Amino acid sequence: MIEVQNLYKSFGDKSVLRGTNLTIDKGESLAIIGQSGCGKSVLLKHFIGLLQPDSGDVIIEGENIWNLSQAQLYKIRQKFGIVFQSAALFDSMMVAENISLGLREHSSMSGGEIDKRVKECLAMVNLSGIENLKPAELSGGMKKRVGLARAIAMKPDYVLYDEPTTGLDPISADAINDLIIRLNEQLDVTTVVVTHDMVSVYKVSDRIVMLHDGEIIFSGTPAETRETDNGIVRQFIEGRAEGPITTTSTLTS
Amino acid sequence: MNLPVAPPTISQTLAKVGRTALDFFAEAGAATMLLFRILVGIKGLWKDRKLFFEQALRLGFNSLPLVLLVGTFVGAVTAWQGNYQLKGYVPLQYLGSSTLKAIVIELGPVLTGLIIAGRVSASIAAELGTMKVTEQIDALESLGISPIRYLAVPRFYANLLMLPVLVTLADFIAMMGASFVATVLLGMTSAMFWNQIPVFFDVYDVIAGLAKAFVFGAVTALMGCHVGFSTRGGAEGVGLATIRAFVWSCILILMSDYILAMFLF
Structure with missing residues (x-):
């Protein structure tokens, strides 16, 4: 199980994660969606300690990774496989x-x-x-x-995908989606996919969370996501240029 | 229409100087920390000897043609200008020994160090910088492999040990170049050029020259690794990293050369 507790991360003046909380259960296939630049990849890199938070905790199978020695952290990382963007x-x-x-x-x-x-x-x-x-x-x-x-x-016990279909043609992207599903079934792993490709999200995940303004603002199954009346989520999944995301986002320098 | 730009105020200038000083000390601190971790990392070098030998071949052996070419001309020009400076004051038979001293103590280590700064330090910075901006360093970390252990330690120790070897060879070939100029162009006999060398030869000079080479080897590899690991941005960042590694290596070589000279001679 991966637990993210009250995670804050800034780069210079830019605040990216603002008290993010997230729990990922064993065996789950989770998609993290959100606008480009909203901090999805930053959040993912915190799971294995590739980035150090300003404050907050990342707990992997009961162990806070920031309390571990480097050797112990490297040991924990061996439980993860990560597919980079x-x-x-x-x-x-x-x-x-x-x-x-x-x-x-x-x-x-x-x-x-x-x-x-x-x-x-x-x-x-x-x-x-x-x-x-x-x-x-x-x-x-x-x-x-x-x-x-x-x-x-x-x-690995966990496979993390950072934008696995970005930059691929639709056929290659779908082949990657099929692969993620097949490996998830064959290897019995916990899967976390960071993406803004909604075709991929609906296909590979059994839970979707949305990161917006540095916080998780929505969590639900693909069916719940399709039906949600959360304006921010709706604008994102429908891919509209106008809406609450573009008018209310405070993720600024 | 261009509006007139107000000159910076004193407080703005002071703030800029302060920021630059802070950046400098932060950078120096990070490089020192990296050096410490590399020095501690020597205990794993035997396990990673394959990586070490790969780097020794790449950084050292492959630099040989360039080092030897430059060494030949350094020797030649040292003899030629030595002749110009000694003529009329000192008998020309001392040209061989004065050339040897100049090459072994100063020119061999410093010029070879500067060549290695251009070839090796810049190439390490470009390679590691590219790995940084393309997430390959993150990929190593994600596999539970320390980039310092896997990338920096073999490069550092390979360069540290190969530079004295390169300097020794450069010294030798430089003396051959000097001998060629003395005998073919300056009308000296081979005996005239070489005979006085044993009289003034001091093994301490060679040891001091090689001590400099060790330090320059460490400096060039360290700056290449430090700048490479701290690269940001894309291709532009890698280009800047290459320049920074070269410039800082050169500066540190010349500074450490002066400090070492004060202690050694």
Whole structure:
């Protein structure tokens, strides 16, 4: 379980998170939606301590990650797989090396076992046979899928997706959505997807929360989200330029 | 129409100076903290020896052609100008020993250090800076791998150990260049050039020159890593990081050269 308690984070004069509270249950598939720049990715990076809050707590399975030593924090991170917005593949390494890096660092698996696991992960994301390619040789969709293969290589309990479909054509985006659902079922993981792609949100999540002005202002199932009369949520899911978001947002410098 | 711009007030100027000073000390503090963590990180270097040797090859061995080329010309010009300065005052037979002293004590370490600042420090900053802005550093962290251990420690120690090797080779090739100029262009015999060298040769000079090289190796790698890790923005940020790493490395090389000279000689 991930618990975020009263999280505040500012960058210079810009206040991004303003007392954010969120609880994510084990096995859940949660989507965090919100406008571009509202702090979704910032919130996600707090889950594994990639960003340090100004105040507030992040509690993973009962442990406040800010009370841990660096070694303990790194141990906790091994329970997470994260798919970055830009895929963030190590461009000096081949695909196989990208996927196997965590295993080589943290597991006692032999070289043969690691190679087998790399092949398994690539097969799961439908990219068998590209072990020896460099990231520069891959398309945007392939990079995201290799990023996903890297994220699941260490059999994490939680998989975090930062804008998994951004920048992809609709067909590739849908393939990624299918993959998220399939991996969620096969691996029995807790999934958190940060996105503003509502097609993706409705397809992959069983709960949706909306981040607005640094706070979680809505939480509900996809059906509840579709039916909500919350004006801010309605404007966002309907993609209207005019509405309460554009007139009331106070997330400013 | 351009409106006249009011000159800054004294308080605005003071505030700007204060902010710049604070930024400088914050930067110096962050670089010192990184140095401390890299020094502590030496205990994991044996485990990461593959990374270390990769970097030693990349940063050290691949710099060899450039270092040797520059060394040749440094030696040649030192001999040529030495001849110009000694002529009429000191017998030319002392050209070899004075050239050796100049190269081993000062020119070899400093000029090699400056070349490495341009080639290695800037390249480390560009590489790590690109990794920073493309979230690859975050990706390493998310895999439970310390970027300092995985990226900075091997680069730092590889550069620290390779620079003295490069300086030794540069010193040697510079003396060859000097010997060439002395014998072919200045009309000296080879014996004239080399014979006085053992008389004035002091092994302490070599040790002091190599001590400088160690420090310059540390400075260039540290600035490359520090600037790389603190890169912000996109391609523009990486470009600026490259320049900053080079400029700071050069400044620190020249400053530390002066301080070391005071202690060593």
